[in-house]
Amino acid sequence: MIDMRLIRENTRDVQTSLKQKGVDFDLNIILNLDEERRDIIQKVEALKRQRNTISKDVGIRKKAGQNADNLIAETTSINEDIKSLDAKLGELDDQIKTFMLQLANPAHFSVPVGHDASENVVIKEWGKRKIFSHKALDHLELGEKLGLFDFQRGTKIAGPGFPLYTGLGAKLERSIINFMLDFHTEKHGYKEIFPPFVANSKSMTTTGQLPKFGEDMYLAGKDELYLIPTAEVPVTNIHQEEIIPVDEFPVKYAAYSACFRREAGSYGRDTKGFLRLHQFNKVELVKFTHPDESYNELELLRRDAEDILEALGLEYRVIDLVTGDLSFSAAKCYDIELWAPVEEKWLEVSSCSNFEDFQARRGNIRFRPNGGGKLQFAHTLNGSGVATPRLLVALLETYQTEDGHFKVPEVLVPYMGRDLI
């Protein structure tokens, strides 16, 4: 949520940065409602003041054994006016809140201005291009040959997009997850979290999935619980409605979760294999920071994700998303993409974002600044560290041997208990 004061006092800047983000919404709609709201507040508060004064007098008179009927009569019309003004005020509040919850987070000034993904800026490339001297298999051919997964049966059980990992494929998946969790907790100082895989609508509102993107999620309607699209949701909501002691900053959590996405509207895109799924595994990194530190922490967060890919020896590049490609809640975001040498495509495996106080406002996540003073909203960040399906694609394609086997990357050998599949 954007600070109403910022909209009021800095309308033009907010309007501009929303436009750069591709949001076509006239802030005057909100400003007019806000003005009307404040006008009514003044009127209704004056009336309430009158009523309070009279009530006090009634109490005094009654205590003294005097009659107060004429005073009580006075309140009748005042109360009627208050009631109707309060009702109007409630409506305005609802309207304003509805608009505010649907307004995207403006981009940070450092974000390059651009319309869509085609204008994104590559800011870093790492690793050596894999060149095959033999005919290489793509990840599906290799995986099926080695019996690592079974998409047909996964589809039978749940439908397309729900992968079934089998045998050493299942173990490889589990090894990757364990490796990433150990890496982030032991080397990068994150606290491990194992969160619920469902969340209620309030939690979904905090992180920004609701109210706008409900269609993208699975809903267990009977209990009004959503399947989480990312561990960002439960982990960010750990401190919902809380005050974080300032000396605990930065709070760093690493969480594995399965992620569920309906992918409504993307049918027919990337349907092949692991490129786009309804259920996938991901280790998510979440940070709560002091506002002064969040952009520094974003860089560190990105490094932590990159570190995983370097440990696995995979070629990657980092993208600085332009304003038009930023997600609803993000003020700034880096994508990290892996090179799939057979597909010959860049695959997004991580998004590292700073949400500034956008989520903290929605979830009321605060801290008391050093030296005292008013409670302030914390900054929240998160990044994938990383998602497994596309990582698996890059791994299988990169580490295949000439005779159609898979050479287990060194860091995964202890987890797999073998160096070849």
Next chain:
RNA sequence: GGAAGCGUAGCCUAAUUGGUAAGGCAGCGGUCUUGAAAACCGCCGUCCGUAAGGACUUGUGAGUUCGAGUCUCCCCGCUUCCGCCA
């Protein structure tokens, strides 16, 4: 699923038959002091207002009332017990 109890500000705790939220701790500013402590004063939840000031706030929402922490109802959460169950 059933029963009982509880929910007051960052934390802790009060509030007669309904009379308009008292205090303590922590924190911030100030007075005093060489400095600190103590003591004292102010601030210490949200909103409106340039300000003076005012309104709101006892988990949420509604109702009764001139007036609700207090009475009534819905809902939410927590605790304990019972039932069911991995």
